[in-house]
Amino acid sequence: MAAADITRLMNNARLRLTGATDAVLQQELFAVMDEFFKKSNVWNEDIEVEIAGGAPAGTIYQLAPAAPALIDKLLWVFQKPDSPTIGRGPGVNAAMSTPGELTLQLQPSSDVVYIVTVALTVADPLDRSGYVQFPAWVLAKYRETILDGLLGRMMTQPSKPYSNSQMAVFHMRKFVQATASARVEWTRNNTYRAQAWAFPGGFSSGTQRGGRSGWGGPA
Amino acid sequence: MLEKVSDYVDYARELLQDTKNSPYRYSDTSLVRALALSLPEAKKLRPDLFINVTIPAITANDATLVPMDEMYRTSLVYYMCGIAQLRDDEEVQDQRAAAFLAMFQAKLTTVS
Numbered sequence: 545m546a547a548a549d550i551t552r553l554m555n556n557a558r559l560r561l562t563g564a565t566d567a568v569l570q571q572e573l574f575a576v577m578d579e580f581f582k583k584s585n586v587w588n589e590d591i592e593v594e595i596a597g598g599a600p601a602g603t604i605y606q607l608a609p610a611a612p613a614l615i616d617k618l619l620w621v622f623q624k625p626d627s628p629t630i631g632r633g634p635g636v637n638a639a640m641s642t643p644g645e646l647t648l649q650l651q652p653s654s655d656v657v658y659i660v661t662v663a664l665t666v667a668d669p670l671d672r673s674g675y676v677q678f679p680a681w682v683l684a685k686y687r688e689t690i691l692d693g694l695l696g697r698m699m700t701q702p703s704k705p706y707s708n709s710q711m712a713v714f715h716m717r718k719f720v721q722a723t724a725s726a727r728v729e730w731t732r733n734n735t736y737r738a739q740a741w742a743f744p745g746g747f748s749s750g751t752q753r754g755g756r757s758g759w760g761g762p763a
Numbered sequence: 764m765l766e767k768v769s770d771y772v773d774y775a776r777e778l779l780q781d782t783k784n785s786p787y788r789y790s791d792t793s794l795v796r797a798l799a800l801s802l803p804e805a806k807k808l809r810p811d812l813f814i815n816v817t818i819p820a821i822t823a824n825d826a827t828l829v830p831m832d833e834m835y836r837t838s839l840v841y842y843m844c845g846i847a848q849l850r851d852d853e854e855v856q857d858q859r860a861a862a863f864l865a866m867f868q869a870k871l872t873t874v875s
Contacts (some may be wrong), residue, residue, distance in 0.1 A: 562874045563834055563835075565811065565834070567811070568811040571811075703808065703872045704809070704811070705872065705873055705874045706874075
């Protein structure tokens with residue numbers, strides 16, 4: 545995260561939360577970001593997985609994000625296209641019953657590379673200053689939302705100088721609404737007036753047959 | 764500044780009007796014990812102030828650092844004074860003891 549952004553967030557929180565310590569703010573910020581990412585899905589990562597042909601059904605492929613993060617959901621899986629001018633190959637049916645463990649509905653008969661897109665959420669370790677780590681653009685874009693979540697959670701704490709159940713409800717309501725908006729924006733690729741769907745990858749490189757709905761998700 | 768055990772004892776003596784050692788009305792031992800008791804009492808009211816903090820053994824009027832956020836340090840002094848004055852059996856002292864202990868709790872849990 546950018547130091548200026550996190551300083552601004554903390555200063556905004558401090559001046560509304562009389563008597564709050566930084567350690568508690570950092571603790572609650574972790575929880576706020578966890579909830580925000582799990583409900584909005586805005587933090588994604590594409591992970592390339594090499595699949596050996598002829599592996600037995602139910603083979604588990606371990607996924608590991610590059611950044612310090614936890615895999616929350618499997619979003620979609622596409623085959624890596626042969627041509628660099630094509631964004632996606634055909635879609636692949638897959639599941640992740642345990643976060644980080646990918647299983648395929650059908651094992652391919654030959655070696656292939658799949659691109660697995662996952663939604664991430666925050667995880668330990670914290671940075672050296674004790675702050676939770678996540679992409680800087682998230683704080684820059686959603687600073688008011690994150691501040692509302694932080695204020696709401698802090699104000700729900702009992703018997704503190706900054707306890708305020710009425711304001712906690714107010715801020716948490718704003719946080720929940722803004723998180724839902726963030727989720728909608730994400731499904732539209734943050735594009736104004738974009739449709740809430742996209743052509744599937746298979747549309748350009750293969751067939752749509754095979755029981756897939758046509759939903760392609762954010763490109 | 765309130766940082767070390769000796770700082771807390773000195774400030775408590777000011778509030779207790781016990782700064783002349785001829786000898787002291789409240790001994791170092793009793794004030795240090797009150798300070799040692801104040802930390803778990805504060806932790807009970809405000810566990811958030813003790814995240815990642817280990818409370819040290821406070822046994823003497825020395826330079827041991829007291830782990831408390833600077834916004835809430837005076838509350839510990841109020842607790843020390845309240846405990847010290849509970850010892851006295853005069854009615855006025857009882858009222859002061861109750862007032863100090865109430866201030867300890869108010870400092871920690873309200874904007875006061």
